Ligand code: NDP
């Protein structure tokens with residue numbers, strides 16, 4: 001049985017990264033390496049507190065600044081994708097927690113798998129862009145991938161002690177985001193601030209916008225398909241506004257097993273790191289009486305085009321999920337910088353899934369080829 005003593009964290013300055021450091025500290029897990037994209041200040045203070053062996057700053061123009069900030073400490077400083085991959089393959093860690101945002105996390109994931117290091121995976125874009133490659137490599141190298149995403153952690157928990165062959169389908173729950181119940185004509189003038197105002201979860205900006213467009217649920221649909229080896233027909237989505245039931249599994253005998261808890265990412269992060277142990281967690285306890293009512297509804301696939309486009313993309317297969325993800329990454333960044341409107345995100349993802357011809361994905365280079373082509377498509381459209 002697994003016992004994790006030391007971890008490396010990619011994306012340690014983010015929402016998942018900082019919560020993971022709190023979980024690691026509580027349970028005495030040592031930190032081997034930390035990384036950020038550009039937040040040098042936070043990375044430096046994390047280094048002073050957790051004293052990792054290696055630290056990586058993705059932006060190489062910030063390398064010298066970080067190196068001089070840490071000059072009084074014996075920490076190796078690296079940068080760029082090469083640095084991320086060096087850390088991902090460092091066997092001094094028993095586990096890599098990948099919590100960067102975007103498909104930039106794919107190569108470090110594949111690198112860790114090659115080095116036979118187990119992974120706690122928050123970075124869902126990795127599985128959307130290159131799910132088949134990742135799952136095949138993990139099986140060949142006997143590497144375990146523990147889900148951190150709350151829905152996938154819930155499903156993983158519901159699978160414990162049951163036969164995988166007797167699973168009929170999974171039920172992915174969705175909060176519905178800040179615009180649940182709204183129709184297209186009401187979403188035309190949505191501002192960035194409104195889209196960033198998620199009702200139940202506090203997260204990084206990109207996933208918060210993905211939750212408002214329901215792209216997040218589309219990405220999670222594809223993530224679930226790869227993690228649990230399901231067909232798209234075995235995945236149901238239910239809008240559940242309270243985010244108390246984190247997802248469920250239906251078995252052959254019509255029994256449905258769900259995982260419940262307060263909406264707090266520390267529970268899934270901790271389960272991924274400590275599996276199969278269930279230790280005390282620094283988060284609230286669930287009091288169902290306070291909720292009174294739990295509600296369930298069908299998602300609005302017409303208004304939230306990102307969701308229907310992701311399902312279409314995974315049913316079409318090949319490069320389509322990678323293309324949908326890349327267009328969305330570009331579109332979200334354009335929306336956040338005021339270059340496009342909220343509804344443009346869904347329109348662009350939908351158009352991309354319709355416009356490209358079918359292509360296979362057989363290698364990391366194939367992923368990069370279609371990722372780049374899709375980003376060009378998104379930039380040209382504006
Ligand atoms: P954040 O934006 O809060 O953090 C992202 C982290 O990745 C930061 O450390 C950031 O560094 C780093 N980073 C950003 N861009 C790059 C890049 N190009 N190269 C290398 N590192 C980069 O994101 P979240 O923590 O919210 O989300 C992380 C992942 O987890 C996403 O895939 C998300 O979908 C998933 N997830 C998040 C949940 C949540 O509750 N937040 C829930 C479930 C899944 P810097 O700080 O310097 O910018």
Ligand code: MG
Nearest residue numbers: 149150151220
């Ligand atoms: Mg989720």
